[in-house]
Amino acid sequence: MAVILFVLVLWYGGLFFQSFFLHRYAAHQVFTMSKTMERITFILTWIFQGASYLSAYGYGIMHRMHHAYTDTEEDPHSPSHDANIFAMMWKTKTIYQDINKQRITVEPRFTKNIPQWSSFDMFASSRISRLLWITGYILFxxxxxxxxxxxxxxxxxxxxxxxHGVIINWFGHIYGYVNFAMKNTSKNLFRFDFLMMGEGYHNNHHKYASRANFGVKWYEIDVTYLVIRLLDALRIIHLKPIPIKK
Structure with missing residues (x-):
């Protein structure tokens, strides 16, 4: 029972900070937070993502590129142009590392206001950090x-x-239903997204990329958004009110 609970905590904890911090804050900036809170969230993301920690800088830029180039050859991850899951993820890893190590030139529109804590990222993304987390998991x-x-x-x-990335970036462009006809293959994976805490409403998100709530229908409950609303009410973050454009 302890192992199951441990895996669930890592699954939903890591997923929450990926959705809340890397995706909705770093990439789309649907809310603001103080610099102190930002640094605290960097650390919490490292704790819950552990061995698979992702940089807000690399993730944020890459995700903006995904929206700009969805389902084209320039998309960092697309089932439309990658032969299989492993080819897509290897391509994603390469682009992500090239961004973080500044091996490629990135357009200014993709880097604007992206949060960055270079010294912390260097440690959290290091082989030593990842090996320490892996050792801890094995001991547990x-x-x-x-x-x-x-x-x-x-x-x-x-x-x-x-x-988490495979579920959304591969399966979320192949399986599911759509609320909005778009010029891309994005799908909503579940009517109620119990697995991905709102990230599974991928078609909705591609339609309204700057909207904090990924759910549109009454039954599309976005759990991450509910937490965001709570944090906003507690004045820990400040949610930006953006109306839906019809």
């Missing part, structure tokens, strides 16, 4: 695993962020 399983099959969950803890 060694102490608390009660059945052999629980060890099958261990690789998921190492690759949590890439798995």
């Amino acid at each position: 399983f060694a102490f608390f695993a009660t059945a052999w099959w629980q060890w099958l969950l261990l690789p998921i803890t190492f690759l949590m962020a890439p798995i």
Whole structure:
């Protein structure tokens, strides 16, 4: 039971900070926060993403590129132009690392106001940091695993962020339903997004990229947005009111 709870905490904790911080804050800036709160969120993202920590700078830029070039050859991740899941993720990894290591020139429109904490990212993305997290996960399983099959969950803890990316960037462009006819293949994966905390409403998001709430229909409950509303009410962050354009 402890192992299952541990994996669930890493799944939803890592997913929340990827959606809340990397996606909605870094890439789309649907809310603002103080510099102190931003630094705290950097650290919390590292704690919950652990071995698969993603830089807000690299993620934010790459995601903006995804919206600008959706389903074209310039899209950093697209089932329309990548042969399979592994080819797509390898391409994504290469572009992400090239951005972070400044090996490619990035247009200014993609870098505007992207949060960056270079010294922290250097540590959090380092091989030492990732190996420390992996060692910690293995030790946790060694102490608390009660059945052999629980060890099958261990690789998921190492690759949590890439798995989240595959679900949205591959399956979210192949399977599901659409609320809006668009010139891309984005889909909504679930009527109620229990798995991805609102990120699964991918077609809605491509229609209204600057909207904090990814849900549109009454049954499309965006759990991450509910947390954002709570944090806004507590004045921890400041949500930007952006009306839906018909």
